[in-house]
Amino acid sequence: MAKAEFEVPSYRKLPTIPALKEGATAHVKPYVADAAVQDALGYPGELVEDWHDKAIGRMGELLDKYRSLRVYLDACVHCGACTDKCHYFLGSADPKNMPVARQELMRKVYRRYFTLPGKLFPGLVGAADLTKDVLDDWFTYFHQCSECRRCSVFCPYGIDTAEITMAAREILNTVGYGMKYTNQILGKVLKIGNNLGLPGPALEDTLQGLEEDIEMDTGVAVKMPLDVQGAEILFVTPSADFFSEPHVESLIGYAKVFHAAGASWTLSTHASEAGNFGLFNGSYEQMRKVAMRIREAALELGVKRIVVGECGHAWRVIYSMWNTLIGVGAGGTDPFAIELQKQLDPRFKQPMHICEYTHDLIQRGVLKLDKSANDHRVVTFHDSCNVARASRMGDVPGGQFTIPRDIVKATCNNFVDMDQDTIHEKTFCCGGGGGVLTDEVLEIRVKGALPRMEALNKVVENNKVNFMATICAICKAQFTKVLPFYGFDMGMVGGVHQLVSDAIVLGDKE
Amino acid sequence: MSLLTIIYAGLFYAATAMLVGGLAYKIYGYWKTPAPLKIPTTPAPITPLGAKLRVWREVLVFESLFKSNKWIWLFGILFHFALALVLLRHLRYFTNPVWEWVVLIQPFGKYAGFAMVAGLAGLWGRRLVVERIRYISTPSDHLMLLLLIGIGASGLGMKFVAHTDIVDVKSFFLGLMHFNLQPLPADPALLVHLALVATLMVIFPMSKLLHAPGVFFSPTRNQADNPREQRHLAPWAAELDK
Ligand code: SF4
Ligand code: SF4
Numbered sequence: 065m066a067k068a069e070f071e072v073p074s075y076r077k078l079p080t081i082p083a084l085k086e087g088a089t090a091h092v093k094p095y096v097a098d099a100a101v102q103d104a105l106g107y108p109g110e111l112v113e114d115w116h117d118k119a120i121g122r123m124g125e126l127l128d129k130y131r132s133l134r135v136y137l138d139a140c141v142h143c144g145a146c147t148d149k150c151h152y153f154l155g156s157a158d159p160k161n162m163p164v165a166r167q168e169l170m171r172k173v174y175r176r177y178f179t180l181p182g183k184l185f186p187g188l189v190g191a192a193d194l195t196k197d198v199l200d201d202w203f204t205y206f207h208q209c210s211e212c213r214r215c216s217v218f219c220p221y222g223i224d225t226a227e228i229t230m231a232a233r234e235i236l237n238t239v240g241y242g243m244k245y246t247n248q249i250l251g252k253v254l255k256i257g258n259n260l261g262l263p264g265p266a267l268e269d270t271l272q273g274l275e276e277d278i279e280m281d282t283g284v285a286v287k288m289p290l291d292v293q294g295a296e297i298l299f300v301t302p303s304a305d306f307f308s309e310p311h312v313e314s315l316i317g318y319a320k321v322f323h324a325a326g327a328s329w330t331l332s333t334h335a336s337e338a339g340n341f342g343l344f345n346g347s348y349e350q351m352r353k354v355a356m357r358i359r360e361a362a363l364e365l366g367v368k369r370i371v372v373g374e375c376g377h378a379w380r381v382i383y384s385m386w387n388t389l390i391g392v393g394a395g396g397t398d399p400f401a402i403e404l405q406k407q408l409d410p411r412f413k414q415p416m417h418i419c420e421y422t423h424d425l426i427q428r429g430v431l432k433l434d435k436s437a438n439d440h441r442v443v444t445f446h447d448s449c450n451v452a453r454a455s456r457m458g459d460v461p462g463g464q465f466t467i468p469r470d471i472v473k474a475t476c477n478n479f480v481d482m483d484q485d486t487i488h489e490k491t492f493c494c495g496g497g498g499g500v501l502t503d504e505v506l507e508i509r510v511k512g513a514l515p516r517m518e519a520l521n522k523v524v525e526n527n528k529v530n531f532m533a534t535i536c537a538i539c540k541a542q543f544t545k546v547l548p549f550y551g552f553d554m555g556m557v558g559g560v561h562q563l564v565s566d567a568i569v570l571g572d573k574e
Numbered sequence: 575m576s577l578l579t580i581i582y583a584g585l586f587y588a589a590t591a592m593l594v595g596g597l598a599y600k601i602y603g604y605w606k607t608p609a610p611l612k613i614p615t616t617p618a619p620i621t622p623l624g625a626k627l628r629v630w631r632e633v634l635v636f637e638s639l640f641k642s643n644k645w646i647w648l649f650g651i652l653f654h655f656a657l658a659l660v661l662l663r664h665l666r667y668f669t670n671p672v673w674e675w676v677v678l679i680q681p682f683g684k685y686a687g688f689a690m691v692a693g694l695a696g697l698w699g700r701r702l703v704v705e706r707i708r709y710i711s712t713p714s715d716h717l718m719l720l721l722l723i724g725i726g727a728s729g730l731g732m733k734f735v736a737h738t739d740i741v742d743v744k745s746f747f748l749g750l751m752h753f754n755l756q757p758l759p760a761d762p763a764l765l766v767h768l769a770l771v772a773t774l775m776v777i778f779p780m781s782k783l784l785h786a787p788g789v790f791f792s793p794t795r796n797q798a799d800n801p802r803e804q805r806h807l808a809p810w811a812a813e814l815d816k
Contacts, residue, residue: 084705129810131609132793139788142715143650144707145642159709168710180780190712216615218642220632221785222794224613348610352814384612384801388811396805400815413802453615456799461617489617
């Protein structure tokens with residue numbers, strides 16, 4: 065087991081809801097972004113003097129721009145249905161991690177400044193001034209939310225705490241109280257083109273090395289093309305796939321799939337990142353800026369299709385928002401959208417998930433898969449929160465659940481699902497999403513992983529599961545780090561295309 | 575015309591104006607604020623019609639609440655459906671002649687008052703007993719329940735304990751509607767009942783009761799899941815493309 069300076073929660077015998085422990089994780093907060101990091105994004109370098117007025121002003125602007133915020137701050141009836149739905153609450157028992165209590169941190173300020181009863185009778189309606197203490201609470205607890213939307217599934221009005229967290233982070237940024245991890249990464253992607261800050265030549269080297277590895281392994285010259293003008297498919301993937309374990313195994317898998325399909329595809333140095341941390345900050349403008357690199361690369365390379373790799377929050381932005389932000393999709397009627405959409409091939413879904421791509425090939429019998437190659441594995445599948453609750457694959461609702469599972473089942477003989485209440489749209493976040501994947505908040509990451517670890521533990525004990533497949537770069541990194549705290553081997557987690565990679569029979573080998 | 579009648583007439587005109595004006599103001603605010611991004615909670619219907627049906631399922635059967643907590647669902651449904659019946663039953667005091675279907679539901683509406691109070695009591699019980707819900711409750715949450723229970727209890731009192739002259743009550747309200755004031759009976763239970771109802775009307779548009787219009791405007795529920803097929807663009811966001 066990994067050593068921790070905090071108590072790793074123990075599995076609950078029954079799915080009991082913890083008794084409240086006021087302030088249990090009040091000490092867990094990320095590093096504050098320094099001036100250089102903030103500057104790069106155009107935010108003030110430190111907490112500005114008139115932060116109070118600026119924060120309230122920004123809140124007013126956001127209320128006019130986002131219907132979600134405006135409606136959700138009014139509509140909550142404090143019914144409590146969401147109180148036991150957040151993994152961070154279940155793992156920490158800190159009452160401020162109950163979704164409604166998290167919302168309340170902002171709602172009480174909203175009431176005080178934007179509603180009549182809150183102005184007249186603050187004590188009665190739970191309204192409060194925006195003090196420095198409240199602002200600090202925001203910084204702490206809006207960074208103990210992974211914006212996973214589990215609460216929104218269960219709320220009778222669909223109130224999505226993620227929308228409120230995002231608005232809070234945008235306000236914090238505006239007054240110069242940003243979070244280091246997310247903002248530093250945004251700086252890198254805007255400057256260099258990917259979250260790792262990996263420059264073009266280094267990327268080229270890495271890909272060459274991988275090509276050699278694959279050829280040594282399989283005897284087949286599988287290519288990983290970069291910046292190929294006129295390729296049919298632009299492939300965009302989270303940059304962790306180039307570097308981290310187990311991510312890179314999936315990258316190898318994608319390359320093998322493209323190879324087997326005989327596809328004309330390319331990666332791009334300019335667009336070497338599928339991830340988009342602008343989402344975590346709730347900044348439309350930043351999200352758009354980050355995504356613009358993909359639009360630019362697509363136009364420049366003249367590609368006909370855009371396919372993307374395994375990443376949860378990225379797929380949310382790509383599937384649900386790319387058409388809005390940068391016109392990748394269909395149905396645009398304005399010049400900005402048409403410019404790109406007339407170039408993209410309308411016969412294909414734009415953008416397309418690599419799982420949709422691979423699934424289609426399997427359906428059409430194009431891929432040869434040898435399931436026995438994965439016979440040493442008993443596999444389960446972790447639905448990543450953003451894929452499950454904020455996107456789709458295929459043509460019918462719920463395709464995001466069936467398509468990856470179909471692929472997994474096509475690559476192995478032993479598959480079991482975890483507890484019904486922890487999969488599909490009820491899935492639990494890995495505990496590291498939404499910009500929380502940084503070591504200074506490891507405690508909340510480990511605690512937030514509890515519900516998933518419990519469900520995993522059950523299938524490990526009952527079904528001997530030894531591999532948890534997932535399609536998210538953040539899930540992979542988070543579980544690699546957190547599994548040992550619960551006594552599991554960190555190599556238990558991997559990508560769906562890692563399984564594909566191991567099972568695929570490359571045609572020219574036989 | 576007694577002072578009492580004049581006060582209550584004034585009260586109801588003011589309360590109605592605040593309810594209608596307040597709600598119109600809030601709803602206009604929701605309506606004109608764009609939802610710049612596609613954020614339906616998935617799996618979601620892929621057509622706008624499907625999304626509309628999803629919203630109506632939330633309104634009529636509390637679909638999401640059913641998934642999350644059977645007790646809150648049960649008490650919530652009990653209260654809301656009973657309230658709806660009671661409200662419909664009350665149409666008889668505002669219509670002349672009384673519509674046929676309103677006559678038909680009278681027997682049910684009469685007893686629905688008990689179900690309504692039972693549902694409210696259940697909700698309040700949870701608010702007091704369940705630690706998590708107690709933690710998130712504000713004084714106004716408790717007062718709101720008290721107010722609704724007060725309305726229910728005073729109404730039931732008039733129906734089943736000390737009868738009020740409802741013919742006079744009806745003529746008072748018909749009079750209000752036609753700007754032709756008629757005397758209001760000075761019955762304490764009635765006065766309490768009406769004062770509480772007027773209070774509810776006033777606070778409706780500035781309280782959590784806004785969940786009623788809010789549910790129709792919730793983007794996670796009312797958006798269709800079709801972002802790849804249709805370009806969804808808010809006016810302020812379209813400026814960025816120019
Ligand atoms: S979005 Fe997820 S992390 Fe945030 S409050 Fe809701 S359930 Fe918790
Ligand atoms: S479920 Fe929705 S309405 Fe109920 S307390 Fe939570 S956020 Fe508020």
